[in-house]
Amino acid sequence: MTGSPDKKSEVRPATGKLGILTPGLGAVATTFMAGVESVRRGLSKPIGSLTQMATIRLGKRTENRSPLIKDFVPLADLQDIVFGAWDPIPDDAYTAAKKAGVLEDRDLEPIKDFLSAIKPMPAAFENHFVTRIHGTNVKKGKNKRDIAEQIRADIRRFKEENGLDRVVIVWCASTEIYIKPGPQHATIEAFEKAMEANDDQIAPSMLYAYAAIMENVPFCNGAPNLSVDIPALVQCAIDRGVPISGKDFKTGQTWMKTVIAPGLKARMLGLEGWYSTNILGNRDGEVLDDPASFKTKEESKLSVLHTILQPDKYPDLYDGFSHVVRINYYPPRGDNKEGWDNIDIVGWMGYPMQIKVNFLCRDSILAAPIVLDLALFSDFAHRAGMKGIQEWLSFYYKSPMTAPGLQPEHDLFIQQTKLKNTLRHLMGEEQITHLGLEYYAS
Amino acid sequence: MTGSPDKKSEVRPATGKLGILTPGLGAVATTFMAGVESVRRGLSKPIGSLTQMATIRLGKRTENRSPLIKDFVPLADLQDIVFGAWDPIPDDAYTAAKKAGVLEDRDLEPIKDFLSAIKPMPAAFENHFVTRIHGTNVKKGKNKRDIAEQIRADIRRFKEENGLDRVVIVWCASTEIYIKPGPQHATIEAFEKAMEANDDQIAPSMLYAYAAIMENVPFCNGAPNLSVDIPALVQCAIDRGVPISGKDFKTGQTWMKTVIAPGLKARMLGLEGWYSTNILGNRDGEVLDDPASFKTKEESKLSVLHTILQPDKYPDLYDGFSHVVRINYYPPRGDNKEGWDNIDIVGWMGYPMQIKVNFLCRDSILAAPIVLDLALFSDFAHRAGMKGIQEWLSFYYKSPMTAPGLQPEHDLFIQQTKLKNTLRHLMGEEQITHLGLEYYAS
């Protein structure tokens, strides 16, 4: 499959301003906003962001063509971004960032003016879905549909007041309790009725997703909540030509899993067990201390290994391995998240070996550039005429959404290949296969 | 680039017996031979071997075509393999395996008859190149060329006595002292003269490589020694139509590096430093305790990160990182090799994070299936008409050989893609690009 040169011209240019709205103005969102502003002021580099720093190889190795992605693909410029947010806690972004404790004063003080000006709109929020947070900056309405309409009005007002050309929404708020897809989520009609009936299977995150799609705004889901991952909203996004993607930013331990597990499988090493424990001390940790929220997260974390390792295809290697994932609220860690993984592998003649990985990571530092990339790529996809689920953005997610009937791809390296070959394809460049036999012509 | 259906028919079938000869009958070689025999007797699974266990996806995801590689590509059958070896220590394979201490009695005793029958031929060996080993089973000759001719005669005799159709050689012996490529290695004429003059830049491993090529036997180089990686022998292999590959089996810590470094780069995370220490207690550890042998190994280990991370292309992320590699002889570890890596990475806004990896691995257990795969794939390549450097086998090596002017590819996942797409190409199947937009047709 080769690239199609005509495609390139079909992408609408990134003219005018782009609004990025985040449900949630906590550690992740404020770190994201502070970082973009620091980069704009020349105080910092956008480390961790593919849209800003990565190159993409084009053509043959010997051509030496490797432009920056942002020079290859028409993305919105950082200077053109305007930020907004919703949060049940009324703190402005500066106050929220101070409380989050991710960034140090030397990074926050120089942009205090900028952050202080970002004040959250009242949030769609219910304690039933996130029990450990108690907010006062909350929307009231006669029913859930009414709340959704208020969100739509927020989006329109934000766009108008800031003279924006386009808007993208990226969910940066907490994990909600576990919900199973049901008949309420099957069709848009059922969904709208359920909102009107205040059905308790309609979570606040779904209201944001609905509002986004109805306003033609791409929606990216950074938490494991079902949110936009229900048939009603997927179909609606296709019908209205809106890109959507999710679920759950792939940051620390799971990211590492999707690096190491493909390595084990590449070498056909067996797996007897994988034990993962996490300690974290931020609001996220507190929320996940609630078993109902943890269940949502656990589902998201457990599926990764099976999908990568395919025990059905490799029963001798991967059938019946133990996979235990634990998350513990441990206040001394603050926003720093620490993972310890013990991996029991099996080699030649059944001999056991062990890999232990201790990852001293920073949750919001890893998540912030994902927010940026998803916003810019989703906006680009919108302009390129893509719609519905954006599987090529699987790279950024713990539980990638896919077309019905397809397995989500968890292997970070296949995800990366998919992302880059999609960009090549959309810009009319040849696919890279790494065959390269031409250098050894017989 | 699509596959070429005609290629398929060009591959000669794997009829008759295949001889596998290993210079070195120590821990790696005996573990390899014991394992293959155990698999043949149904006592064990060939874990860690792509030729025996891996599948290869063909066509689109929805076609569900994923045969085993060995059912897709005509490889020699394990039942058709005959083993032989050279070693300066005259122990038979059973005695050598007992001394190596890799396999337990419960795995060695059932195949004692088989292993005891494998007796090493006298080796081309000089203490100058490997100072910590003292052998008695050593070839004598009037000069190095004479020794090389003795090796050629060994190969012919081995083939004849065992009624073999084809032979492959895989270097499984120790690391020699560091040698720089010089004029002696530039052309086959200079090389042959240097052998006759007993030039001290001609190491024993080069004599094996030369003998193999002259006998039309593919040669795979499992140590970091220059060996076949000199212009004289590369050109000779092309001229005579013989596949060659190297250098240095990618087993424990370096393998892990080529898993994790691509992960860091995929996410555009910066690197400040990577400290690696190893403890090992086997003969390999003793040999590497000699600084001259260690230098050869260090060169092989250090290059990996730079080539993957491309500091020239990503100066903000990878310029000037510290890379320290240490190997320590520590007898309590025995054949088990243990690595501890500390990786200092940098994220959004320059915030530091750390990854620490403790790998309790087993050197020979990881190396043995590599020996098998290289032997079978090299034999296959020979039958498929491939010649000279086999870059598609980079997957198995710490320092892959490439065509002059090309950077070696160290990223395990690009290596895997290259290997599988090469197999697809040779068998007339389509290249896999992971684009997959067809499932989301607009």
Added chain:
Amino acid sequence: MTGSPDKKSEVRPATGKLGILTPGLGAVATTFMAGVESVRRGLSKPIGSLTQMATIRLGKRTENRSPLIKDFVPLADLQDIVFGAWDPIPDDAYTAAKKAGVLEDRDLEPIKDFLSAIKPMPAAFENHFVTRIHGTNVKKGKNKRDIAEQIRADIRRFKEENGLDRVVIVWCASTEIYIKPGPQHATIEAFEKAMEANDDQIAPSMLYAYAAIMENVPFCNGAPNLSVDIPALVQCAIDRGVPISGKDFKTGQTWMKTVIAPGLKARMLGLEGWYSTNILGNRDGEVLDDPASFKTKEESKLSVLHTILQPDKYPDLYDGFSHVVRINYYPPRGDNKEGWDNIDIVGWMGYPMQIKVNFLCRDSILAAPIVLDLALFSDFAHRAGMKGIQEWLSFYYKSPMTAPGLQPEHDLFIQQTKLKNTLRHLMGEEQITHLGLEYYAS
């Protein structure tokens, strides 16, 4: 305080045979018995046992008097020990050891005859107290007191049939569910009535303890169960002149805690948090997967740090630290228990540091010599006229029993000093204070 030379002569000699009975014939008990027999046959050394291997310094450093403890104190000889056990599963010790998977065949086969001959008596057992084990070899009786009387009869029969001089009981069975001390445990009268009334606050482990004391048999409690640690039985032991001790063998992670925490405190380093996780895959792990049994264990594990660090005395250093302990059933680990501890400490000017300890230990291997030492020391204490709680054996326990009103001592090094100074005292030797100014006499 100096030693009293007359004391020495008061200790009754260790003549005749000593019976050691263990409730529980699982991993710990069979490893203990197999090891003692191996030592008796000269196949192994009693590593980990103070009674067998440790020396004790007597007098001044320059006197160079450091006899083995067993040459200094009159202990029973290993040759004089006879073993017996109770277990709800009817396997003999050989079968049980094979199932436990602690010892390898090369260690079990040479003593198969010995182990096969040890068959467990029917156990006092109720599923209510240990939910994950299902046994058939269980005593039946009209009420709990009747069961206790059956145990007493077992003890008498065991003594008579084997011609024993003395007996000791060491609890080696599972952790029962959590029980709080209540009025049933306050006096021996209340306790006996409660047994008759089948009170559900009377656990099987208490029946063994009661039976032991009534038969003048020292009782050592290797699990965190209340068992002998109730006022009724403590008083009864004093009245009848029987040594008792407990609770919970101090083996892996907690042992390590009582090594490191005193080190931190010695240097006056602050503690912000200590996170401990365990993975284990044996029957113990399965039992502790039951939250009720885990609660008993957790109580035992959590108290350690507070008692050592004394936050009340050192509020600036130790007030309000986080202490999280997790145990996870993870089958690949088998009987090997692995702990990972993250310790957040604080130094000069409040600067944070971290210690991470990964302990790949073997539960039963660490516990077995404790069983031996407790049996021999308790028997010795009995002969020396000691009675009731043996605080000087705190060294071996996670939750040492003490006289009412005293804090248990958890610091391993104070416990060791206490143990050795007690032996010196009982044998009429001077206390060691490490003052040693005499070598620097002005």
Added chain:
Amino acid sequence: MTGSPDKKSEVRPATGKLGILTPGLGAVATTFMAGVESVRRGLSKPIGSLTQMATIRLGKRTENRSPLIKDFVPLADLQDIVFGAWDPIPDDAYTAAKKAGVLEDRDLEPIKDFLSAIKPMPAAFENHFVTRIHGTNVKKGKNKRDIAEQIRADIRRFKEENGLDRVVIVWCASTEIYIKPGPQHATIEAFEKAMEANDDQIAPSMLYAYAAIMENVPFCNGAPNLSVDIPALVQCAIDRGVPISGKDFKTGQTWMKTVIAPGLKARMLGLEGWYSTNILGNRDGEVLDDPASFKTKEESKLSVLHTILQPDKYPDLYDGFSHVVRINYYPPRGDNKEGWDNIDIVGWMGYPMQIKVNFLCRDSILAAPIVLDLALFSDFAHRAGMKGIQEWLSFYYKSPMTAPGLQPEHDLFIQQTKLKNTLRHLMGEEQITHLGLEYYAS
């Protein structure tokens, strides 16, 4: 051995000012001075210091007498301390602290005035002994004795100019190259002649030690250099009534060793090997990258385990274990020192277990309170009439000095007992033995 009540009255009170002089005004010395000043200003707590924070138990447990050491023993008050230093680099303490990178701006800025005022006197320094440092602030003299006399004059001037009552010197400078004790170090006469002859076996650190003793100033040696640990100076210190102590502050990895090794020995667990690696990125790391300086350090680090474990007394447990210590200069670590230890232990029936300790420590943060304690305790010892080697301060040193013929004591817990019982003894209190049988009176 009981305390002697009369001793107490013999200790001269700590009236007037105490000068603390440090050869070396680098990371350790500036962190020490900054910390003391922060504590004096109420900005920080003296964490890690026994003289400031530790309590000492007196009498029986039930007496509940545990005063702070500083309330029990007459120590100099922090308010009465005056600081001075020598250094070959002329930076004042503020500049040096900034370069050292140990303390953050938020801790340095509030005391900038104080630190800026501390300017180093010219140092006795020769590149021959410390090759990696190049200083300009260096004493010149006709020979080494002349240099020593200049140091003496510095001390007198410092005392006079600051109106001090007493002075103590604590060596806080770099590790010198390895020197063996020779005839030059045997007597004070030989030593003085060697200074005059500019003998190359007389290192600068010895000149400071000599000057201190001649000025009746206690000398504490924080590096592994021989320095004051030569017969000439030991005898001179006794003759002149001056307390001396050394060698090498026990901070990170070795401190941890003296915590864990006594734990292993207490439980009679065998040791097969201990592999220690360190990464550090400060000036100390650079200095130790020089093999000659490393040898001095290695000697200091290796002896610890043998002395604690006594392989001669416990051959079955500790004979022939491997002990490997590596230090690597790794710039990303900065002043933070990180250790990774792998400990191979052996238990019951010879079964192996492993302990791995990863210590993310901060060298100067751990060393600073040691400087304070040694200064205050040495001054106290001086006033209490103690002279020569202060073995009771072994607690603070990697290679404690002892009387000839005695083994140094490395066990941290015996060292602690010795320190506290010495204080009790000097103040006329009873020795603590932890016997405590009185609570269980028969």
